[in-house]
Amino acid sequence: MEHRLSKRTDGKLGLLIYKRGMPVATGQIRDASKRGLFIATDHTDIQLNQTLEIEFRFPDKQQNQCRRLKAQVVRKTDNGLGVDFDGVENDDFTIAALVQWLGKHRRPMSGFPVGQHAYESLKEDFYEATQR
Template sequence: MEHRLSKRVPGKLSLLVYKRGMPVATGQVRNASRRGVFVSTDYDDVNLNQTLELELCYPEKTEKPLRRLKAHVVRKSAKGLGLDFDGADNDALGISKLLNWLASHHATFNYDSSPKYRVY
């Protein structure tokens, strides 16, 4: 059984991956917690423990469209990267904003196709 220190929030949010200050890939947040994030991407030119920056692309006009978070690579797979926020220089507000955005937008997505909206 897997034990986590904080609850994962599923979701779907586009982002750019930066390595050494340069954009190197696109991806999507698939789930996140206060301690880390899983990014769906085909980019794999990274090493474990390497620091990356994630530029989150919030689609709402009322939100600041771009915000960067730093994270360390803790896992690589064919589906993407497992990244850890611990030890990276992040403001808690940026992580909290990501978690709140994912929680409030998760129900509007069908993960097998394009975004769909609930009908009441």
Template sequence: MEHRLSKRVPGRLGSLLYKRGMPVATGQIRDASRSGLFLATEYAGADIDETVELEFRFPKRDERSFRRLVARVVRKTDKGLGVEFESAGNDTFTISYLLKWLQQHHLPSAYFSVLRQHFN
């Protein structure tokens, strides 16, 4: 049984994963909430309860700066990492804007499965 503190917003946004200030992997934010997100990645070197950073940029011409969020790994799967945002060091504006951006740029999952059928 899942115990969510806030609603997940699905989406797709590329991200870099950092450990101890060094980039270690790429991934894609697949869903997010006010308390955390799921990062689809092949990277398996993060441990449960380890602090990581996620860096991303909203793909707009007028938005050139990168945003970074501090998070703690709370779940690992073969498809990626579930992370919970650390309360210290995070900008609540960035989290709110991430949720808003994902909501505005979300494509239904059925759309992606149709594309896979045509290109596989």
């Protein structure tokens, strides 16, 4: 039986994964809590205990500002990564806003494109949003 320290909120939101300041992959948040996330991704060049940055934006917000959080990889599966916010410096307001947004916008999706093509497309979307 699992014992979580904080409640998980299911949801779907695309993101970019950064290593050492460089974007390396796309993913999709599948669930979140104030302590961490599960990210669906097919990117495998990530190690346990590695610190990553994730970048996302809320698609329905007036401001198309990208948000970035740091997280430590605590679990790897064939479907993605479990990351933890503890032990890294983050903006608690951004984490709370993310969990709240996911709770309000449970969007049905049959899947999320991952891989190089999806990465390029998502990167272009993020760039366009920041240029508005």
